Amino acid sequence: AQSVTQLGSHVSVSEGALVLLRCNYSSSVPPYLFWYVQYPNQGLQLLLKYTTGATLVKGINGFEAEFKKSETSFHLTKPSAHMSDAAEYFCAVTQQGGADGLTFGKGTHLIIQP
Amino acid sequence: DAGVIQSPRHEVTEMGQEVTLRCKPISGHNSLFWYRQTMMRGLELLIYFNNNVPIDDSGMPEDRFSAKMPNASFSTLKIQPSEPRDSAVYFCASISLAYTGELFFGEGSRLTVL
Numbered sequence: 001a002q003s004v005t006q007l008g009s010h011v012s013v014s015e016g017a018l019v020l021l022r023c024n025y026s027s028s029v030p031p032y033l034f035w036y037v038q039y040p041n042q043g044l045q046l047l048l049k050y051t052t053g054a055t056l057v058k059g060i061n062g063f064e065a066e067f068k069k070s071e072t073s074f075h076l077t078k079p080s081a082h083m084s085d086a087a088e089y090f091c092a093v094t095q096q097g098g099a100d101g102l103t104f105g106k107g108t109h110l111i112i113q114p
Numbered sequence: 115d116a117g118v119i120q121s122p123r124h125e126v127t128e129m130g131q132e133v134t135l136r137c138k139p140i141s142g143h144n145s146l147f148w149y150r151q152t153m154m155r156g157l158e159l160l161i162y163f164n165n166n167v168p169i170d171d172s173g174m175p176e177d178r179f180s181a182k183m184p185n186a187s188f189s190t191l192k193i194q195p196s197e198p199r200d201s202a203v204y205f206c207a208s209i210s211l212a213y214t215g216e217l218f219f220g221e222g223s224r225l226t227v228l
Contacts, residue, residue: 032215034215034216036219041221041224042221042222043118043205043219043220043221043222044205044207044217044219045219046216046217049215049216051215090157094215099145099164099209099211100162100169100170101147101159101162101207101217102159102215102217103159104156104157105156106156107156107157
């Protein structure tokens with residue numbers, strides 16, 4: 001079985017500050033890991049993914065995440081928050097390349113303070 | 115290319131009525147997933163199909179829920195009879211198993227059962 005835990009249902013940062021959204025996973029085999037973003041009244045959009053190879057992955061909109069096997073973590077970061085980053089962020093895991101779907105965390109609502 | 119297309123975007127119905135949600139996956143994708151999103155439970159996988167065949171429906175909450183995929187370009191999720199606790203956003207997502215795990219989501223169908 002696989003699972004995802006996102007620490008903090010709400011995270012608030014000031015515009016221009018570092019964004020750090022935490023994700024820990026549980027998987028019995030090497031996982032594929034994803035971060036999705038959801039803007040109000042929209043579907044989920046892929047930010048970035050880790051499958052194999054380089055553990056630091058870069059995504060859209062200046063986000064990046066690092067896969068740390070020893071910590072079973074895949075935290076999402078962005079050096080400087082922008083107002084347009086305000087959204088819901090979901091971490092997800094799959095064990096079979098997506099063939100059995102993704103297991104999502106509960107989500108983290110990112111609030112950007114002006 | 116068109117993304118995953120869902121209809122209707124919004125549905126308001128009364129308890130006891132039948133609800134049918136529709137999904138057209140991305141052309142060439144051979145797996146399709148139905149998810150339900152609520153505040154309380156987050157994103158839940160209801161059922162998924164590979165090559166039009168239902169593989170796992172263990173996430174379907176009750177017998178009132180059923181899903182079909184008669185061909186590679188169309189799927190339905192039906193609720194009969196509907197209940198207020200079915201109110202949620204229902205997402206359809208598709209994937210090509212030739213690629214590494216990324217699910218492409220539709221915009222969702224927001225269901226309100228009065």
